[in-house]
Amino acid sequence: xRLERLATADSALAQMLHVVDLGSVDRAPAATTPLSHWxxxxxxxxxxxxxxxxxxxxxxxxxxxxxxxxxSEGGLIGRNLLDVxxxxxxDSGTSSPDYAARIAPVAVLATGGGGLMRSLxxxxxxxxxxxxxxxxxxxxxDDRGRLVGSLTFLAPVRA
Numbered sequence: 001x002r003l004e005r006l007a008t009a010d011s012a013l014a015q016m017l018h019v020v021d022l023g024s025v026d027r028a029p030a031a032t033t034p035l036s037h038w039x040x041x042x043x044x045x046x047x048x049x050x051x052x053x054x055x056x057x058x059x060x061x062x063x064x065x066x067x068x069x070x071x072s073e074g075g076l077i078g079r080n081l082l083d084v085x086x087x088x089x090x091d092s093g094t095s096s097p098d099y100a101a102r103i104a105p106v107a108v109l110a111t112g113g114g115g116l117m118r119s120l121x122x123x124x125x126x127x128x129x130x131x132x133x134x135x136x137x138x139x140x141x142d143d144r145g146r147l148v149g150s151l152t153f154l155a156p157v158r159a
Contacts, residue, residue, distance in 0.1 A: 034142035035059060035149050048154040054147055056080045056106055068133060068154055070125025081105055086124040093130070104137040105152040112147060115139070120157065132157040
């Protein structure tokens with residue numbers, strides 16, 4: 001008797017639900033790379049953000065990030081972030097490759113992408129103005145768990 005009620009309940013439930021066979025659904029083609037779906041989102045973002053590959057090369061950057069980082073718009077894509085952004089040491093105020101390697105967008109790649117990293121960084125714009133930036137970088141992994149890049153969101157630090 002109890003089995004009959006369960007069967008009746010399952011039948012009623014099946015009639016109320018629209019069951020979709022996922023094997024028959026047309027799916028969008030797979031992205032060509034693990035970072036492909038991030039490209040347009042980062043480039044069109046309203047907030048300052050930058051997408052890097054696992055070697056630290058800029059794949060996409062929002063216009064707000066270009067402005068905040070003080071770099072020119074041309075020639076960013078494909079270049080290493082540290083080649084296009086003048087990161088300066090907080091104490092000395094001079095360009096510092098040693099310090100630059102510790103900023104979140106680069107450090108998250110160097111550490112193997114274990115998790116979210118956040119740091120303050122100071123950059124010098126082309127006109128000499130120095131700007132302090134809060135950077136939060138998240139590692140991006142492929143479907144096998146390999147680090148393939150990072151997505152960094154930036155915010156100006158106001159005194």
